[in-house]
Amino acid sequence: MQEVIKTWTHAASAVVRHLGQLSAWSGFALVCVVSFNVLARYLFGFGRVDLQEAEWHLLAVAALMGMSYGLNQGAEVRVDILYARMPPQLQAAIDLVASVLLAAIALIIAWLSIAYVQSSYMINEGSPDPGGLGYRYLLKAFIPLAFLMLSVQAVAMIGDAALKLFFPADLPQ
Numbered sequence: 001m002q003e004v005i006k007t008w009t010h011a012a013s014a015v016v017r018h019l020g021q022l023s024a025w026s027g028f029a030l031v032c033v034v035s036f037n038v039l040a041r042y043l044f045g046f047g048r049v050d051l052q053e054a055e056w057h058l059l060a061v062a063a064l065m066g067m068s069y070g071l072n073q074g075a076e077v078r079v080d081i082l083y084a085r086m087p088p089q090l091q092a093a094i095d096l097v098a099s100v101l102l103a104a105i106a107l108i109i110a111w112l113s114i115a116y117v118q119s120s121y122m123i124n125e126g127s128p129d130p131g132g133l134g135y136r137y138l139l140k141a142f143i144p145l146a147f148l149m150l151s152v153q154a155v156a157m158i159g160d161a162a163l164k165l166f167f168p169a170d171l172p173q
Contacts, residue, residue: 002167009159013072016153020069023061030058049131057139064146068153092164099161103154110147117141 033054040046070076083091117140126134 002163005159005163009156009163012152012156012159016068016072016149016156019149020065020072023065023069026058026061026065030055030062033058049127049129050133053127053129053133057133060139061142064142065149067146068149071150071153071157088168089165092161092168096158096161096165099154099157103151103158106147106151106154110144110151113140113143113147117144 033051037047037051037055040051083094086094117137120137120140124134125136125140126132127136
């Protein structure tokens with residue numbers, strides 16, 4: 001059982017890590033688009049609505065996909081005033097409960113956001129601004145995807161917490 005938990009935990013964590021690294025390229029693309037927009041506007045008096053909207057779209061993708069990657073890399077903000085003083089078994093129990101709740105909430109949000117994406121797709125939603133980007137449902141599709149990835153990361157965290165709680169002697173010190 002312990003090996004199964006480890007395998008699933010490592011697999012879930014690896015999926016999130018790889019997708020997070022892939023989505024990090026949206027940050028690079030964002031820097032390129034913003035740089036181009038600024039240089040084009042101030043040096044050449046040139047600006048396009050679709051390129052300005054692309055900035056927001058890339059930022060949204062980076063933020064949405066960055067949630068699970070941030071947790072994967074341990075970059076979350078944590079208040080450790082009481083937690084750090086607790087015994088490891090209690091810490092693991094708290095982590096387990098918190099991760100189960102995170103997985104449940106992330107799955108609920110992913111499920112509920114599917115209708116939002118579907119309605120955008122059905123009307124072929126685009127930008128309300130003339131010259132703006134079309135196919136807004138593609139951007140909105142990152143909402144359920146991001147929360148699904150957050151739930152996958154929560155599963156990895158559930159596995160880690162379960163290993164610490166139920167098999168503490170087998171963990172490296």
